[in-house]
Amino acid sequence: MLSLRPSRRLCHSAAAAAISCVNSSATVSSSVQNPKRIEEPALIKLKSERDPEKLFHLFKANAHNRLVVENRFAFEDTVSRLAGAGRFDYIEELLEQQKALPQGRREGFIVRIIMLYGKAGMIKQSVDTFSNMHLFGCKRTVKSFNATLQVLVQTRDLEAIQAFFLEMPSKFHVELDVISLNIVIKALCEMCVLDRAYSIMVEMERVGIRPDVVTYTTLISAFYKSNRGEVGNGLWNLMVLKSCLPNLATFNVRVQYLVNRHRAWEANRLLKVMIKIRMKPDEVTYNLVIKGFFLIGDLKMAKRVYSALHGNGYKPNMKIYQTMIHYLCREGEFGMAYTICKDSMGKNWFPSVETIIALLKGLKKNGQIGRANVIVNLAKERAPPFSSSQINAFKTIVSE
Template identity: 35%
Template structure:
């Protein structure tokens, strides 16, 4: 029986213990996502995907595709990826540009760019800017910036495709990531020639690149150019790019000044703004400022995400501020999030070393209630606390 036949007749029992109850398409995908998160066996990953009969039509299905391809690539199971996607490409209902463009992106995600290019050149006809943009994005995902440049320069002419704003934004992002941010100006010039106006994404990508290369004069030039020539003004996402970039460069005080400027100008930050600053000050060792921002964030009604909590617990433990770390960890676990094993082990051992064994055991109890699969590890750690 062919792979395609197996796909069509594959029992959905792999997705549900009660095989007598038919699953809807959405239920299949949700079940597949749940199974894929913990599955490591490449063949079983492929079986789960086949049983779910995934298509690129729904956002949930695309998430499942992406997760499966990431896991297969991490396991170096590239033949399985090729066979799986080739099999899908042979399905009559998926012989369209929409699916093939998605397949191109998945090849890029797996760093199989030669297959992505062949899919574009051999399988898609007629080709449009949609599939061109998918190929550029695949090259970006594979971090093959030379291919991004080659495709951008050659393919529109070869295949008579007119680039659009997404084309240019992807190319600018590639220049920004590859340390070639000054090339952004040539892209802007081509956009002018083709009467395509930059947007906020263009601005954000350019700023990201110039900050990354610490070309602060160019940051000012881009901001001025966008506002005066194109009438594109900074959005909240722009401020967040600038704040995150400054924090990565260990210039968190400057990033905080940007936040204060936003507030003075009645521009509302969001939880991402605060999370970037908290991480930045933690990295620079200024935990008092990080804690102050954390309190201010909650007071203003912005909800920290899991990563924000994890960052604080990690750095507070590392600095020996165990009571503060415990307080943040309790709040975090109360929301259903638990920092990684190493961080929590450091917290537990730190509490025990500070003669707070009962507090340490209470933390272990809460973790075991949420993650039973790590119970043996925590039992061993807990037994060591009693000695």
């Protein structure tokens, strides 16, 4: 006789499964109807928080969150906004907290702290961070030294900069490099302490830090701007003598110096030297030489260099267009100025308002109203660079 028990078990199992399925569906339905609130990522919350106090507490609460701590933008943005709110106490508390955490043992991270203090204008805290690196187990090298020196330069305190540069390396056993030299040379040049800048270059070379092209270019530029061309030229010769070849920036500094002294032909010869030694001039070089010939009243050569620019595979940029249009208008060459201006504006490169006004007046004076209207319409079509009042001024010049 067959037993009915297995069938009953099967029925019970099926029923249990059905009930389980129903319960599961009910649970899913319930969870869909009543979803749990999903927390916004910390980075999004930090970006959107506008209250300085809440921002401070939010960042502090995420001190161990790698997504926050390792995000350079989040760090810089937070410090910047707190500085803007004048909450330097919050900045110091946050950054000191970070130094005490494991990431504080990495020099790259400490460099970021040094630079953040610098951006907030907290120079003392920046220098203290460098001086105390050993207290939180971080190795100190020229990388952190240069970062601190760069921050200290902001003070324009000559004594403090020189003391740090000359005393700290021996105190903390840091070996300076050419980047250290270039930072302090640039700072001294900006403060017009040129002789001291030169002497530091000489002193550093004696101890084995060889100046590079950046060092020489910075000094040459500074001496040229101070009307001490003989020293600038001497530095140029010294650089070449020591097998440190000038780069494009160095050539452009020299071309600028020659142009400023109305020595356009010498500037042009230097441009040819660049081409001869395969030092490719750039738009800055050409713009300077073009301007140089305009300044001495040699329109023919200015136009020739402008044409050579195209022949050498270059395309004029906004500055070259501006130079050409401006000086052509000054010399009464309104036809060519119009053609260049039209080309420039067609590429969304716009001359200054003063230059456009000079061109419109010149075109009108010469009876070229149609061309003047073309320029006005181009300005109107691309209105964002010009205000409505400026457009109206253009129209008035043509219609009067």
